[in-house]
Amino acid sequence: MITADTNVWARAYLNDDEAQARKGRTAIEAACASDGVFVPLIVLAELFWVLKSRWKRDRVLNTIEHLLETDGVVVESAALAAKALEESRAGAPGFADLLIAQVSFSGGVSEIVTFDKAFGRLSRVRRLS
Numbered sequence: 235m236i237t238a239d240t241n242v243w244a245r246a247y248l249n250d251d252e253a254q255a256r257k258g259r260t261a262i263e264a265a266c267a268s269d270g271v272f273v274p275l276i277v278l279a280e281l282f283w284v285l286k287s288r289w290k291r292d293r294v295l296n297t298i299e300h301l302l303e304t305d306g307v308v309v310e311s312a313a314l315a316a317k318a319l320e321e322s323r324a325g326a327p328g329f330a331d332l333l334i335a336q337v338s339f340s341g342g343v344s345e346i347v348t349f350d351k352a353f354g355r356l357s358r359v360r361r362l363s
Contacts, residue, residue, distance in 0.1 A: 236265045236272070237272045238261065238273075242262070244284045246258040247285060266307060270306045273301065274310045275310045275315065275333060278301075278309065278310075278315055278333065279329075279330040281298070282294060285297060294329070295319060295322060298315075298319055298329060302315060302319065311336075311340075317336050326356065327350070327353045327355070327356065331350065335358075345359070
């Protein structure tokens with residue numbers, strides 16, 4: 235099993251550097267066909283931010299969903315990532331913030347503090363003003 239860095243996933247999806255995109259897709263596809271690709275949650279959060287800078291929200295969320303459902307891809311704490319995706323699709327704050335919340339609350343955190351207005355509207359998230 236391998237882990238592909240965020241920049242490999244980003245190039246594979248964005249195709250903004252054709253040679254790197256091809257190499258990235260080839261490495262990911264080969265790994266998926268053999269031992270698999272492990273995706274740490276930090277890579278998923280970074281990928282969300284990179285894609286969000288170039289694509290519309292729905293396309294980014296569809297891409298994250300596709301990654302979660304791809305055979306040979308093993309996402310760290312996949313159930314937490316899926317829950318964050320589901321909440322994001324329902325109109326809650328951004329996927330990365332929801333991922334932070336899911337991981338934090340599953341780890342026993344009682345409250346999250348933030349300066350982010352939208353994130354601060356969630357239950358158990360307090361906006362510092």
